[in-house]
Amino acid sequence: MSQEFTRGATLKDVAEKAAVSISTASRLLDDRHASKTTETARRVREAAALLGYRRDYAASSLRRTGTSTIGVLVPRLSDAVMGIFYEEIARECERRDLSALVATTGDDPHRLRLAAQSLLSRKVDGLVLTTARTDDDFIAELRSAGVPHVLALRTDGISPSATTDDELGGYLAIRHLADLGHRRVGIVAGPTYASSATMRLAGARRGMLESGLDIDEELFAGNGFSVEAGEEAAGRLLGLPRPPTALFAFTDHSAIGAMTAAARRGLNTPGDVSIVGYNDIPLARHLPTSLSSVRVSLDLIAQGAVRLLLDAEEGSRVFPPTMIPRQSSARIRPV
């Protein structure tokens, strides 16, 4: 046991034990080619197993083209969506016998560059980033530098990406509220630099138009994904002279903030104001007033992203979201 962790056997040891040359051992142990079934191959694998041989990635990557490692950039890991997303990426990597490195950027362009540099200096084979900002040209820089990358959750419309259909998601949320009889729906929007937010907004507008809802510009507020941002924006909306009877928030966290803002004003959810969130994080269904939300398949998006990055697939993947109604949205109260 005490040997189990100590710097393991090297290729040389394996080669000796199997009575072959080092390069033969190397070749026979290379998982990239179809694993051979010859007697020698069996012997080498047996020797490797016996000695507990594990390839030294550092040394290996020195000669190989790639490192079998991908880099993942997210705004923050304290956000459940990003945490789950990264876990799914890591899971997919594990399946493919790769590893993943994460770095957080705080959604700050400067920190993004630093973090990407740091990842790249570790020679990752490619980057998955959920940090695309329409007001920053970092993604364009990656493209022109020829760095393999794929966007996830957010897109810049050019680089390959794996996203949910945010326009549809926004549309579904509004349709759901309209179906419940709401005519005046407030939008707790997200940052304009994120495509996810602008697409949700576009979908919401389409839904409002189609369903003949009020489209006052004063019904649109907010520019963040956080609980605080949601609370602040919802507070303003609910303080309007003609307040909305329902709110659509662009994340579950900002929806929780919206619930809080409502509660602070003595309004019940859904009695006085219906609320719909986005992402359907696990917490949503377990809240005291369970949260209606637009579900996004983070696992599919993560798998799609890895596939786009490594399997040289073209274009982008867009996965459809689903509206999950729960307690927080209800039929409008007859006045």
Next chain:
Amino acid sequence: MSQEFTRGATLKDVAEKAAVSISTASRLLDDRHASKTTETARRVREAAALLGYRRDYAASSLRRTGTSTIGVLVPRLSDAVMGIFYEEIARECERRDLSALVATTGDDPHRLRLAAQSLLSRKVDGLVLTTARTDDDFIAELRSAGVPHVLALRTDGISPSATTDDELGGYLAIRHLADLGHRRVGIVAGPTYASSATMRLAGARRGMLESGLDIDEELFAGNGFSVEAGEEAAGRLLGLPRPPTALFAFTDHSAIGAMTAAARRGLNTPGDVSIVGYNDIPLARHLPTSLSSVRVSLDLIAQGAVRLLLDAEEGSRVFPPTMIPRQSSARIRPV
């Protein structure tokens, strides 16, 4: 710009530019020794900066003893506590010009071993783990194998660790509720394999004893950290013939589950039942009914852990928690 990401300059390039040998450049750029102030040193650093030289960690670690990388093992990243903890670890590593690798284990002993192997095979200099289980001897194996490691948030009582004083935290939570006049407090406990949970329990018991609260064994329920676990356990407690007037949950998530269980039974928080959580995640203060919670300094714990691991400090660090009262806990209603 398009060169910025391409495989950067090597030591050889720097050496040429500075008109010195490769080995001189290597030595002068070695951050482990006091940075020299000679003219040559300046020239080498300037050349390095000009070329955007970044040490190749893979190659470097082939010769150096260490890799300047530490491995972090957490149960899951979708949990806000772990997400924040890892971010703090990563921040501290950045300060020290190290990097960190994370892996999740799902709190499963088998996956823990696999993940640790995977990290170790990447030759990390040491391990930070928040996954200690009293019913598993993996930590003991690490010790006997001589793998540098430090425990965080949970401890096994032997290996060096950075934790909060969970016993005190449990005590403070109960004292807080007792001070509000509650005599019958239900405990939404955590898994018995986690020292954090057993210590909180011990502290809670001490508080109950000291404050003369009811100590029925039926007031203790639950064995998980999740929202679901909290909801389930709180549901049982609140269904008791003589239900508690307050609940102390061992995590904020299980406290939210407890709030949900209360709501499902038509009970108001804090009107009918007061609730206190643990960890004070950012969400706690922003809930519709803001959650009273025991605050833990994840940043200090993270820094302490890295310090213990790398600065060869001895023993363990225990940081004191703080009780943060909010809306979810209130004076008991006069009957």
Next chain:
DNA sequence: CTGTTAGCGCATTCAA
């Protein structure tokens, strides 16, 4: 299919 040779980028001998 096999073994020999060369070298990835770097840090460390050692001799100057």
Next chain:
DNA sequence: TTGAATGCGCTAACAG
């Protein structure tokens, strides 16, 4: 203090 030489563990190019 410097530079030449050596090799970390591994893979790729080559010849057998």
